[in-house]
Amino acid sequence: MSENALRVIGLTRKYRRNAGIFDVTFDVEMGEIVGIFGGELSGKTTLLRIIAGLCEADSGQVSVMGYDARREHVLAASRLGTVIEEPTFYEYMTARQNMRVIARICRDVDEYRIDEVLENMGLSLCGDDKVCDFSPAMRMKLAIGLAFLTNPRVILLDEPFKALSDTDREILKNTVLEMNEEFGTSFLITSRELDDFDGLCDKVGVMENGRITAFDIPENIAEMELREGERLFEESIGLRKPLGAEEETGE
Amino acid sequence: MSVLTGNFKNELQKLFMRPKYVLFLLLELLICLLSMFVNTAVIKLTYGDAAEAAAGIPANMLYTASLMFVPVVVFIAAGDMFSGERYDYSLQVLLVRPISKMKIYVSKIMALLVITAMFLLGMLVSSFIMEFAVIHTVENSLSVAVYYALNFVPLITVVLFAVFINQFSSNAGMSIFMCTVILLGVYALQVFVPFAENFVFTKYLIWHTLWAEQSSIIKLAQAGIVTAAYDIIFFIAGYFKFETLEI
Numbered sequence: 001m002s003e004n005a006l007r008v009i010g011l012t013r014k015y016r017r018n019a020g021i022f023d024v025t026f027d028v029e030m031g032e033i034v035g036i037f038g039g040e041l042s043g044k045t046t047l048l049r050i051i052a053g054l055c056e057a058d059s060g061q062v063s064v065m066g067y068d069a070r071r072e073h074v075l076a077a078s079r080l081g082t083v084i085e086e087p088t089f090y091e092y093m094t095a096r097q098n099m100r101v102i103a104r105i106c107r108d109v110d111e112y113r114i115d116e117v118l119e120n121m122g123l124s125l126c127g128d129d130k131v132c133d134f135s136p137a138m139r140m141k142l143a144i145g146l147a148f149l150t151n152p153r154v155i156l157l158d159e160p161f162k163a164l165s166d167t168d169r170e171i172l173k174n175t176v177l178e179m180n181e182e183f184g185t186s187f188l189i190t191s192r193e194l195d196d197f198d199g200l201c202d203k204v205g206v207m208e209n210g211r212i213t214a215f216d217i218p219e220n221i222a223e224m225e226l227r228e229g230e231r232l233f234e235e236s237i238g239l240r241k242p243l244g245a246e247e248e249t250g251e
Numbered sequence: 252m253s254v255l256t257g258n259f260k261n262e263l264q265k266l267f268m269r270p271k272y273v274l275f276l277l278l279e280l281l282i283c284l285l286s287m288f289v290n291t292a293v294i295k296l297t298y299g300d301a302a303e304a305a306a307g308i309p310a311n312m313l314y315t316a317s318l319m320f321v322p323v324v325v326f327i328a329a330g331d332m333f334s335g336e337r338y339d340y341s342l343q344v345l346l347v348r349p350i351s352k353m354k355i356y357v358s359k360i361m362a363l364l365v366i367t368a369m370f371l372l373g374m375l376v377s378s379f380i381m382e383f384a385v386i387h388t389v390e391n392s393l394s395v396a397v398y399y400a401l402n403f404v405p406l407i408t409v410v411l412f413a414v415f416i417n418q419f420s421s422n423a424g425m426s427i428f429m430c431t432v433i434l435l436g437v438y439a440l441q442v443f444v445p446f447a448e449n450f451v452f453t454k455y456l457i458w459h460t461l462w463a464e465q466s467s468i469i470k471l472a473q474a475g476i477v478t479a480a481y482d483i484i485f486f487i488a489g490y491f492k493f494e495t496l497e498i
Contacts, residue, residue, distance in 0.1 A: 074349045084347070104257030105261070
């Protein structure tokens with residue numbers, strides 16, 4: 001049996017108006033790259049925020065490398081790299097100073113490692129510039145660099161491709177694949193575009209209204225989404241009755 | 252370097268990177284200067300000796316520092332460190348890292364205590380400079396310095412009070428306003444309801460007077476216990492709110 005890098009069991013967090021996530025269960029195995037595909041307000045960010053320890057679940061359990069993300073936060077967080085929502089930094093500091101802040105509280109991060117990560121993320125020339133002057137793409141690169149800084153075993157990336165150009169997307173995909181291959185790092189990546197997971201993910205979960213509705217290899221998910229697209233198209237041009245209407249007629 | 256020390260350095264760096272704290276230090280010098288001019292003018296009008304005015308500056312400025320100036324600086328710094336970081340979500344940077352909330356909370360308080368000590372020292376040095384400029388000597392420098400050091404202890408309660416209030420708002424401006432209004436309200440209460448003075452946390456803010464008057468050990472112990480009790484209450488209540496907050 002393969003060991004799980006990340007295990008999410010029955011995670012539920014309810015907000016007002018039926019928003020939130022409900023009974024989310026899935027595993028990310030060691031060295032696996034898993035994508036979570038879903039639209040706006042589908043619950044992707046809430047899921048990642050709970051895993052990262054930024055908010056608490058009403059029920060359910062999350063473990064990172066076998067450590068309970070809530071009760072053993074420090075042990076779990078030391079194995080986790082996180083980029084959630086809009087990346088946040090100390091705006092009045094430079095990229096390098098932001099990295100030093102992390103270096104002071106995490107072991108095994110020295111100036112050499114900071115230079116290495118800045119170089120890998122293509123930020124070595126602007127490492128001494130203040131973050132408030134960074135473009136959205138540069139901010140995303142820095143956030144990803146900060147997540148990679150401690151060489152964590154599991155990395156959470158919340159819509160990392162959103163602010164990036166096509167070239168930067170390819171660079172990020174290659175970086176993810178390299179880290180995965182070289183260090184066996186596991187990834188949980190969310191996106192609103194299924195195409196972002198092409199050639200990247202081992203498995204993809206589909207999240208709708210706070211629930212994981214499908215969890216399979218990318219090819220099967222793509223086929224399922226294609227069929228769903230066709231069905232919606234046929235419904236819109238009147239070739240097929242909407243799903244609810246068919247049920248009503250059947251009754 | 253331990254995680255706590257590391258983050259303490261982070262918090263200090265964050266505070267010292269904001270130019271407003273350098274301005275506040277310059278403001279201390281300006282306040283001392285203004286205070287000396289006002290004192291000199293008043294004494295000249297009453298046909299007194301101008302040198303008398305300058306000689307009392309360091310001791311007089313301790314009241315200004317302990318009762319108003321340093322508390323306001325502490326409120327602003329606490330607003331930057333707690334509410335401000337919640338407002339711009341930069342607190343997330345630490346919350347997703349391998350550091351417990353207790354260590355984040357304690358390291359921020361330690362940095363606030365350093366700021367408090369720094370501004371008390373700033374006021375002492377500024378007032379000594381003013382005194383020296385006028386009468387070319389510094390009178391009772393050791394005892395005045397000891398009084399400044401003693402007044403650091405009750406200011407710890409002000410730091411913990413500011414931290415506690417900051418847990419109720421994610422807007423730094425609102426937190427500073429709330430802290431200032433409550434502090435002024437407590438001062439007003441002390442004036443208008445003398446009985447209430449025994450129960451407020453600001454009672455011993457100028458407790459160097461107790462030492463100057465050579466009060467009994469029992470009175471000093473009572474002051475210490477009341478101050479420590481408020482410290483414990485504000486620390487625990489503040490941490491409880493901080494521990495449960497979600498960004």
